[in-house]
Amino acid sequence: MTRKQLIQQIQLKKSYLCVGLDTDLTKIPKHLQSHPDAVFEFNKQIIDATQDLCVAYKINTAFYEALGLKGWEAMEKTVNYIPKDQFIIADAKRGDIGNTSSQYAKAFFETMDFDAITVAPYMGEDSVKPFLEFENKWAIVLGLTSNAGSKDFEQLRLVRDSDSCRENQSGEFLYETVLQKVSSWGNINNLMFVIGATKASELEVIRKIIPDHFLLVPGVGFQGGSLEEVSKYGMNKDCGLLINASRAIIYAGEKENFASEARAIAQQYQSEMAGYLT
Amino acid sequence: MTRKQLIQQIQLKKSYLCVGLDTDLTKIPKHLQSHPDAVFEFNKQIIDATQDLCVAYKINTAFYEALGLKGWEAMEKTVNYIPKDQFIIADAKRGDIGNTSSQYAKAFFETMDFDAITVAPYMGEDSVKPFLEFENKWAIVLGLTSNAGSKDFEQLRLVRDSDSCRENQSGEFLYETVLQKVSSWGNINNLMFVIGATKASELEVIRKIIPDHFLLVPGVGFQGGSLEEVSKYGMNKDCGLLINASRAIIYAGEKENFASEARAIAQQYQSEMAGYLT
Numbered sequence: 001m002t003r004k005q006l007i008q009q010i011q012l013k014k015s016y017l018c019v020g021l022d023t024d025l026t027k028i029p030k031h032l033q034s035h036p037d038a039v040f041e042f043n044k045q046i047i048d049a050t051q052d053l054c055v056a057y058k059i060n061t062a063f064y065e066a067l068g069l070k071g072w073e074a075m076e077k078t079v080n081y082i083p084k085d086q087f088i089i090a091d092a093k094r095g096d097i098g099n100t101s102s103q104y105a106k107a108f109f110e111t112m113d114f115d116a117i118t119v120a121p122y123m124g125e126d127s128v129k130p131f132l133e134f135e136n137k138w139a140i141v142l143g144l145t146s147n148a149g150s151k152d153f154e155q156l157r158l159v160r161d162s163d164s165c166r167e168n169q170s171g172e173f174l175y176e177t178v179l180q181k182v183s184s185w186g187n188i189n190n191l192m193f194v195i196g197a198t199k200a201s202e203l204e205v206i207r208k209i210i211p212d213h214f215l216l217v218p219g220v221g222f223q224g225g226s227l228e229e230v231s232k233y234g235m236n237k238d239c240g241l242l243i244n245a246s247r248a249i250i251y252a253g254e255k256e257n258f259a260s261e262a263r264a265i266a267q268q269y270q271s272e273m274a275g276y277l278t
Numbered sequence: 279m280t281r282k283q284l285i286q287q288i289q290l291k292k293s294y295l296c297v298g299l300d301t302d303l304t305k306i307p308k309h310l311q312s313h314p315d316a317v318f319e320f321n322k323q324i325i326d327a328t329q330d331l332c333v334a335y336k337i338n339t340a341f342y343e344a345l346g347l348k349g350w351e352a353m354e355k356t357v358n359y360i361p362k363d364q365f366i367i368a369d370a371k372r373g374d375i376g377n378t379s380s381q382y383a384k385a386f387f388e389t390m391d392f393d394a395i396t397v398a399p400y401m402g403e404d405s406v407k408p409f410l411e412f413e414n415k416w417a418i419v420l421g422l423t424s425n426a427g428s429k430d431f432e433q434l435r436l437v438r439d440s441d442s443c444r445e446n447q448s449g450e451f452l453y454e455t456v457l458q459k460v461s462s463w464g465n466i467n468n469l470m471f472v473i474g475a476t477k478a479s480e481l482e483v484i485r486k487i488i489p490d491h492f493l494l495v496p497g498v499g500f501q502g503g504s505l506e507e508v509s510k511y512g513m514n515k516d517c518g519l520l521i522n523a524s525r526a527i528i529y530a531g532e533k534e535n536f537a538s539e540a541r542a543i544a545q546q547y548q549s550e551m552a553g554y555l556t
Contacts, residue, residue: 022378062374062381068389072350095398096340096371097425100300103340111346120373120398122420124427142400147375149402152459159435159449171437174452181430 001087001115002136003189003238006214009055009085010239014274017266018056018089018216020246021046021078022063027251029258039067039074044081046250049259053266056087056242058216059114079112087242088115089140089216095120101130109134116140118194118216121178125185132186139191141182143206144175146196146219154178179209188212192242195234198226203233211236218244227269231276239277245269279365279393280414281467281516284492287333287363288517292552295544296334296367296494298524299324299356300341305529307536317345317352322359324528327537331548334365334520336494337392357390365520366393367418367494373398379408387412394418396472396494399456403463410464417469419460421484422453424474424497432456457487466490470520473512476504481511489514496522505547509554517555523547 064071094104116138131139160171192214253261342349372382386392394416409417438449470492531539
């Protein structure tokens with residue numbers, strides 16, 4: 001999917017919601033757990049119930065790999081089932097030396113028809129670039145994540161140069177340098193960033209470094225919470241945001257009506273988003 | 279596999295060789311390419327020909343994922359075929375927030391019976407720790423990699439504290455801090471590091487930070503080259519090294535006798551290693 005097509009979908013649906021399919025066999029409704037194709041059946045009903053309210057689906061590959069062959073099969077079926085006007089993300093956090101990253105890109109962009117894959121930046125340029133070489137496909141590189149461990153490395157300060165050190169100016173955070181360097185390896189048509197930030201101050205700094213890129217923002221609560229903050233400080237003229245909700249939507253209900261419960265929550269996100277888009 | 283068992287295997291075989299199964303359908307001998315189960319058949323013959331010369335096999339998951347379901351199946355069959363006295367590594371470079379890393383750990387330690395998985399450190403402690411919670415299983419965390427891109431982030435200098443900055447002392451490299459912090463999250467019985475370094479100076483610094491951990495070292499040439507350097511400066515009293523060779527061994531021959539050609543190369547590695555172990 002191109003950037004232009006993604007923006008059109010956002011405008012059409014008045015939504016920048018991404019529904020995360022972190023489908024866990026132990027958490028789906030009891031009546032589905034004995035279904036011979038439980039994961040796909042669950043996903044299918046969630047997709048049917050939410051597709052007019054969201055512009056993207058994000059498949060967390062770990063939950064599928066944990067089931068072995070059967071899980072990989074459910075992932076392939078799910079990707080094939082999602083309508084083509086949706087932006088489909090493999091949340092796979094891959095990244096390796098060049099020829100290995102090329103194989104991962106092939107797995108997710110050719111063998112399966114994902115639009116984008118999340119990529120870990122630690123190994124540098126040659127680990128990211130192979131994902132940028134496919135037409136109308138995207139790498140979504142980890143910038144600042146929202147977990148506690150983001151303090152361990154992402155938020156350490158780098159020595160900028162000896163002058164700034166002598167003047168006792170602290171350097172940039174590692175994640176800021178990641179955003180700067182990685183953004184020079186691609187462009188706004190093939191590169192997005194995972195940004196777990198919800199604080200105004202962080203988003204303002206991030207938008208100075210990458211004003212035009214789309215950001216994939218995980219774990220944002222709705223109604224008066226951080227969705228408002230992220231939308232206010234993270235949005236750019238093309239929207240520039242995909243906000244993901246996984247468990248809050250897909251596990252909204254535990255019974256036969258789980259899909260309509262999921263729809264109700266997705267609807268709340270979409271309604272609030274429509275307000276921020278005008 | 280326990281550390282003690284691994285060390286016993288190294289002493290028994292006089293080898294710390296890891297054979298990398300980066301099996302690429304386009305690179306295996308022509309006569310096998312039309313085999314209905316080509317990847318597994320190739321791996322099977324390589325394993326049969328090399329298992330008395332090495333102590334570990336490393337499966338690069340990207341090459342299997344690129345083939346979709348069929349590839350995932352070949353990976354599972356390969357893991358099941360490798361003898362139980364081998365240390366089996368999933369070179370998967372995984373890492374995500376806690377509950378997702380737990381799913382990856384389940385995929386590689388329970389659904390499949392790998393001994394170890396390579397892990398990317400960028401997201402910090404809660405992304406690594408779930409891999410350390412399985413008995414006799416290992417996380418092999420990326421420290422310093424050997425690719426050109428290691429300069430982009432791994433080899434950037436961090437601000438240690440304001441004092442060191444005022445004194446104009448440059449701080450540590452990011453990868454050094456990764457080794458320090460990550461080593462405090464586990465112990466020498468469940469944690470190794472990927473170290474692409476082959477220079478004496480780098481290995482000496484690394485061995486000061488992590489004197490006792492096993493290092494997985496990729497891409498080392500044999501005979502008078504870097505194998506000698508890595509062994510000299512990287513080895514500790516328990517050996518503490520697993521040296522991987524992938525393409526140099528598995529693609530040594532292109533014809534029907536490819537497995538015996540692979541064996542001949544593995545034999546050269548093993549002979550040289552035996553010398554360094556005495």
